[in-house]
Amino acid sequence: MTYKGYSAAVEFDADDEIFFGKLAGIRDGVGFHADTARELKAAFREAVDDYIETCARIGKSPDKPYSGKVMFRVDPEVHARVTKAAELSGRSLNAWAEDALRRAADADMAKAVAV
DSSP, X not given: OEETTEEEEXXXXXXXXXXXXXXXXXXXOOEEEESXXXXXXXXXXXXXXXXXXHHHHHTOOOOOSOOSOOOOOOOHHHHHHHHHHHHHHTSOHHHHHHHHHHHHHXXXXXXXHHO
């Protein structure tokens, strides 16, 4: 689910028979829950709206879901290999990495949905 640029990570608790979720990609802990899918969508939207309103009320900028910048460290040999692969493909390292990350994320998300 996505609303106002925020996404939800959702799970089902079989013992309590409820759906529960949290806003994904932000540092602040914002959760929500509901008994049905329809109620879950409404609870998610309410959680986003409440988060934004609460931040405004206390004078804090709400965390943005994603900045578009990803910084991480890799083994120097991996760095050399991916740089070479990008060069051989005629693309920048950023374009090559974005494509590789997109394909990996799509594959993992497809697996998660299939479960």
